[in-house]
Amino acid sequence: MDIITTHLNADFDALASMLAARYLYPGALMVFPGSQEKSIRNFFLHSYSYAYPFKKLKEIDLEQVSRLIIVDTRQKERIGPFADLVDRPDVKVALYDHHPDSPGDIIASLHEVVEPVGATVTIMVEQLRRQKIEILPDEATVMMIGIYEDTGSLTYDTTTVRDYQAAAYLLQQGANLQMVADVINTSLDRDQVSLLNDLLLSSREVIIHGQRIVIAEASRDLFVPEVALIVHRFRDMEKIPVLFALVRMEHKVYLIARSRNRHVDVGHILDHFGGGGHQSAASAVSRELTLVQCREKLMDVLEREVEPSLLAADLMTSPVLTVPEDATLADAATMLTKYNINVLPVVKGESQTLCGIITRQVVEKGVYHGLQQVQVSDYMTTDYQPVHRDADLPRIQEMIVERNQRFLPVVDEHNQVIGAITRKDLLSVLHSQAVKDADAQQGTHLSRKMSVKNVASLLREQFDDRMMGILHDIGDLADELGTAVFLVGGVVRDLLRREKNLDIDIVVEGDGIALARAFAERHGCRCHIHATFQTAVIIFPDNFKIDVASARMEYYDTPASLPKVSGSSLKVDLYRRDFTINTLVICLNRKRFGEMRDYFGAFRDLKEKSIRVLHNLSFVEDPTRIFRAVRFEQKFGFSIGRQTEHLIHNAVKMGFIDRLSGVRVINELKMICAETNPLPIFRRLHYFGVLEQLFPGIKMDDCLEQLFPAVRDVISWYEYLFLEEKVEKWQVYLLAILNDVEHELAASLVKRFDLEQSVSYTFLDARRQGIKAARELTREYRRQRQLKNSTLVTFLDPLPLEVNLYILAGHSQREIKRAISNYITTLQFIRPELSGDDLIAMGLKPGPRFKTILNRLKDARLDGEVKEKDDEIRLVKTWMEENS
Known part of the structure; x- marks a missing residue:
C-alpha cells in the first residue's frame, strides 16, 4: 500500500x-x-x-x-x-x-x-x-x-x-x-484601512430588478494605492454579492466593481464610463464627472442594464394539472388524491382558459357535506390574480407573500395555464439564493458559473472521450428539438462520490421517446420503446445502453402496486424517486452543459452519508424501496435517516411487504445477492422484520451467519474458475436462507414468489435431493474412508450447479468438500470416448442397454479402470462375453 x-x-x-x-x-x-x-x-x-x-x-x-x-x-x-x-x-x-x-x-x-x-x-x-x-x-x-x-x-x-x-x-x-x-487574504496599511472604513460607513443597499446591489463612496485628496484590493476586502468582509465603489482621489473618480451575481455584469456596466473588465470584476476612471454625477449616472445605467432576477418561467412547475369547470367535487377529490396535490386550476370548456382555482380544503369539506356531485365552478375561488411568464421575483414575492396567494397560476397571452408557482417554490428559490450569496461572500464556495464548470470537469474526469461525445450529442439534439435534457439518478450520485457508473439515465422535459428515436436514427442505434411508461432504451451496436425517460409523475391505485404514469415537470419527476441522493441532475444542453441541480438536499445527504426518502408515504407506495434503502446503506457505508427508519418500521408493521408480487421481491433479492457481501444487508433486513415477512420462521442465527460467508467464498471460487456455466448467485444464497426449512414451508415460499418451473425445481426437488446426497456421501465416506468418483458423480450429476455449490458451502467435512470441488472442476466433464456408433460397429444392436453400457464406461473411466479408448473397447468385449 x-x-x-x-x-x-x-x-x-x-x-x-x-x-x-x-x-x-x-x-x-x-x-x-x-x-x-x-x-x-x-x-x-x-x-x-x-x-x-x-x-x-x-x-x-x-x-x-x-x-x-x-x-x-x-x-x-x-x-x-x-x-x-x-x-x-x-x-x-x-x-x-x-x-x-x-x-x-x-x-x-x-x-x-x-x-x-x-x-x-x-x-x-x-x-x-x-x-x-x-x-x-x-x-x-x-x-x-x-x-x-x-x-x-x-x-x-x-x-x-x-x-x-x-x-x-x-x-x-x-x-x-x-x-x-x-x-487568499492580504493585509492593508493605515491609509487603506481608513479608506475601507469610509466605504463601510457610506455604503447603502439598493434593490434593482430584484437584485441586491451595494453602493459605497469615499473621497480623498491624496492617492491611496491598491483601491481594488480595498474594495475586494470590503466585499468579502460585508458578504456583498454585488458592490460598486466610487472613490474620488486627486480630481478623478475611480469606479471599482465586483460581482458574484451572474445577472449583474459589472464589466458591461462600467463600459458606460469608459472603463471595462469582465462579468465579475471591472473598473473605470472618470475625469469629467463629479462624485455625485457618477453616482447618478450609475443608478441610471443600473436600471437599464441589470438583468431581472428569476422570472416566473424559471420558477414555475409545468405542465400543471387542471380540472374542467363542469367537473364534480368528487372528480376533483379523486384527482387531488391520485396525484398528491393540494390545488387545481379550473378551466373553461374548449378554450381551456383559466377561470378559478379550487383547493383540497374546499373539496374535502364539500364532500364531507354531501356535495360530491356539485360542479367545482360553484365553489371555486375567483378572487385570485395570475402572472405571466415574464413576471420577476419581486412581483412573485408580492403576490405570494403580501397578498397571501398561496397558489400562483402562470398564464400565456390567451389566459391558458402554462405553469404554477407555490409558496414552497418561492421559499426554495429564496433559500437557495441566500445560500449562494453566503457562500460567495465567504469566498470559499464556487460561484454559479464555476460550479457549472467544475461539475463538467468531474464528468470529463469520470467519463472517456466516447461517453463525453455521446452526452454532448444528446444535449445538442435536445437543443434542436427545443427540450431540456438531464443526466439523472445513480450516475450523478456516483459522479460526486467519484465512483465509476456507466448505467446512464437521461430525463427529458418534453418528449423523451422522440429524442431517443432521433438519436438512434442519427447514430445507427436501435431504439426500444415503452410507450406506457414514456421511456425508451437506446441500444448501441456494441450493446451499450442508455435509458431515456420523459419527465413524468406516477401515482399508485393501491399500496405496493405498479405505478401509472403521466407527463410532468422535471421537479415533479424527481419527487417520485426513491431517495434524495438519487435526485441530482446535470443539464446536458450546450449552453448549460454540466449545470447540476439539487432540488431536495441531495448533496447534503451525500456529504452526511444519509439515506432519506422524499415523502412519508414513499414505502407505502413502493415497499421495494425498503430493500434498496438497506442495500444502498450497506453498499455505500451510509446510514438510513431516523425518520426514514421509522417509516420502514411502519411499512413492515402494516404488512406492505406481503402485498408485493413475488416477481418484484425476487428482483430485489437478486440485486442484493449480486453485491460483494450480502450478509450485512440480510442482517439489516432481519432487523427491520423484512426477512420474517418474506421467510416466516427464518432467523439470522449463528448457523446462517456462518453459512453466508461460506456461500460467498464458494461463489467467488467458482467464478474464478471461468467455467462456461454461469451461477445464479441469488439461488445459492436463498438455498442458504432455506437451510433449515421443512419441504412444505419451502414449497409455500416457492408458490409465494411465483418462480419459474426450473427455478422451483432447484428450491424443491433438487434441494431435497441435494440434502439427501450430502447425507449419503457422508455415510459412504465414513463407511469406506474414501469416495469413488463414480459414486460422487451419481449423486451430484442430477443436481443444478446452485445446489451443488450450496452443498459445498454448507458441508463441514473437509474430505467431502474436496470431493465436491473436484466434481465441479473436473469430474462432471468426464465422458467415455466410445459412442453409440462405436457400439454398433462392434456388433451390438441399439437398445436400452446402450445407456447402461455407456454409463458403466463412464464409471470405469471416472474410477480409473480405463484410460484409453482401447481400454474401453476391451472392457465392452469382456462384458459381451460375460453376457453372451
Whole structure:
C-alpha cells in the first residue's frame, strides 16, 4: 500500500503538494496525519466540487504500508502516526520539501527532492511539467492557492522565479485566479484601512430588478494605492454579492466593481464610463464627472442594464394539472388524491382558459357535506390574480407573500395555464439564493458559473472521450428539438462520490421517446420503446445502453402496486424517486452543459452519508424501496435517516411487504445477492422484520451467519474458475436462507414468489435431493474412508450447479468438500470416448442397454479402470462375453 501524507496542521501548500503527488504515484492513498488549518477545513466544507478521495487515518492498516510519500516536511515529529513507518526497513520513503535543513530530518530511502523555493507545490508542479502530465483545472487551482499562500501572493522574499513559472504553468492548465483570490487574504496599511472604513460607513443597499446591489463612496485628496484590493476586502468582509465603489482621489473618480451575481455584469456596466473588465470584476476612471454625477449616472445605467432576477418561467412547475369547470367535487377529490396535490386550476370548456382555482380544503369539506356531485365552478375561488411568464421575483414575492396567494397560476397571452408557482417554490428559490450569496461572500464556495464548470470537469474526469461525445450529442439534439435534457439518478450520485457508473439515465422535459428515436436514427442505434411508461432504451451496436425517460409523475391505485404514469415537470419527476441522493441532475444542453441541480438536499445527504426518502408515504407506495434503502446503506457505508427508519418500521408493521408480487421481491433479492457481501444487508433486513415477512420462521442465527460467508467464498471460487456455466448467485444464497426449512414451508415460499418451473425445481426437488446426497456421501465416506468418483458423480450429476455449490458451502467435512470441488472442476466433464456408433460397429444392436453400457464406461473411466479408448473397447468385449 502506498500512502501520501504531510505535516500536522496542514495548510494549502501541504494539500496542493499531496494532490500533485497523486499524479506522480497513481493508486497511492492520500491521508492527513491529523488536523488541518481552519482555512483547509472551511475549503472542504463549502467547496463540494473539491471532494477529493482522502482516506481517514483510522481506515489505514499501517502494517500494510510499503511506500510512504511525505510532502512539505521532513520532520519526523510532524507526521503523526506515520513516524513509526520511517525507520521500518520494509517501507520505502520519498520526500518532497522546500524548508531549510534541520537536525533530525528524515532521510529518504526511495527518492528525495528538496529545493529552496517559495512553496513545496512548486517542486511538485515542476515534476509534473517535466513528465508532461496534464493537471485538471480544479486541482491546478488548488495548487495555485498553495503557491500564493506560501509566497504571500508571490511577494515574500522567499519567492523565486521558479514559483512564478510554476504559477504561469498552472494558469495554462486552467487554474482559476478568481477562486485563488477569494481564498487568499492580504493585509492593508493605515491609509487603506481608513479608506475601507469610509466605504463601510457610506455604503447603502439598493434593490434593482430584484437584485441586491451595494453602493459605497469615499473621497480623498491624496492617492491611496491598491483601491481594488480595498474594495475586494470590503466585499468579502460585508458578504456583498454585488458592490460598486466610487472613490474620488486627486480630481478623478475611480469606479471599482465586483460581482458574484451572474445577472449583474459589472464589466458591461462600467463600459458606460469608459472603463471595462469582465462579468465579475471591472473598473473605470472618470475625469469629467463629479462624485455625485457618477453616482447618478450609475443608478441610471443600473436600471437599464441589470438583468431581472428569476422570472416566473424559471420558477414555475409545468405542465400543471387542471380540472374542467363542469367537473364534480368528487372528480376533483379523486384527482387531488391520485396525484398528491393540494390545488387545481379550473378551466373553461374548449378554450381551456383559466377561470378559478379550487383547493383540497374546499373539496374535502364539500364532500364531507354531501356535495360530491356539485360542479367545482360553484365553489371555486375567483378572487385570485395570475402572472405571466415574464413576471420577476419581486412581483412573485408580492403576490405570494403580501397578498397571501398561496397558489400562483402562470398564464400565456390567451389566459391558458402554462405553469404554477407555490409558496414552497418561492421559499426554495429564496433559500437557495441566500445560500449562494453566503457562500460567495465567504469566498470559499464556487460561484454559479464555476460550479457549472467544475461539475463538467468531474464528468470529463469520470467519463472517456466516447461517453463525453455521446452526452454532448444528446444535449445538442435536445437543443434542436427545443427540450431540456438531464443526466439523472445513480450516475450523478456516483459522479460526486467519484465512483465509476456507466448505467446512464437521461430525463427529458418534453418528449423523451422522440429524442431517443432521433438519436438512434442519427447514430445507427436501435431504439426500444415503452410507450406506457414514456421511456425508451437506446441500444448501441456494441450493446451499450442508455435509458431515456420523459419527465413524468406516477401515482399508485393501491399500496405496493405498479405505478401509472403521466407527463410532468422535471421537479415533479424527481419527487417520485426513491431517495434524495438519487435526485441530482446535470443539464446536458450546450449552453448549460454540466449545470447540476439539487432540488431536495441531495448533496447534503451525500456529504452526511444519509439515506432519506422524499415523502412519508414513499414505502407505502413502493415497499421495494425498503430493500434498496438497506442495500444502498450497506453498499455505500451510509446510514438510513431516523425518520426514514421509522417509516420502514411502519411499512413492515402494516404488512406492505406481503402485498408485493413475488416477481418484484425476487428482483430485489437478486440485486442484493449480486453485491460483494450480502450478509450485512440480510442482517439489516432481519432487523427491520423484512426477512420474517418474506421467510416466516427464518432467523439470522449463528448457523446462517456462518453459512453466508461460506456461500460467498464458494461463489467467488467458482467464478474464478471461468467455467462456461454461469451461477445464479441469488439461488445459492436463498438455498442458504432455506437451510433449515421443512419441504412444505419451502414449497409455500416457492408458490409465494411465483418462480419459474426450473427455478422451483432447484428450491424443491433438487434441494431435497441435494440434502439427501450430502447425507449419503457422508455415510459412504465414513463407511469406506474414501469416495469413488463414480459414486460422487451419481449423486451430484442430477443436481443444478446452485445446489451443488450450496452443498459445498454448507458441508463441514473437509474430505467431502474436496470431493465436491473436484466434481465441479473436473469430474462432471468426464465422458467415455466410445459412442453409440462405436457400439454398433462392434456388433451390438441399439437398445436400452446402450445407456447402461455407456454409463458403466463412464464409471470405469471416472474410477480409473480405463484410460484409453482401447481400454474401453476391451472392457465392452469382456462384458459381451460375460453376457453372451
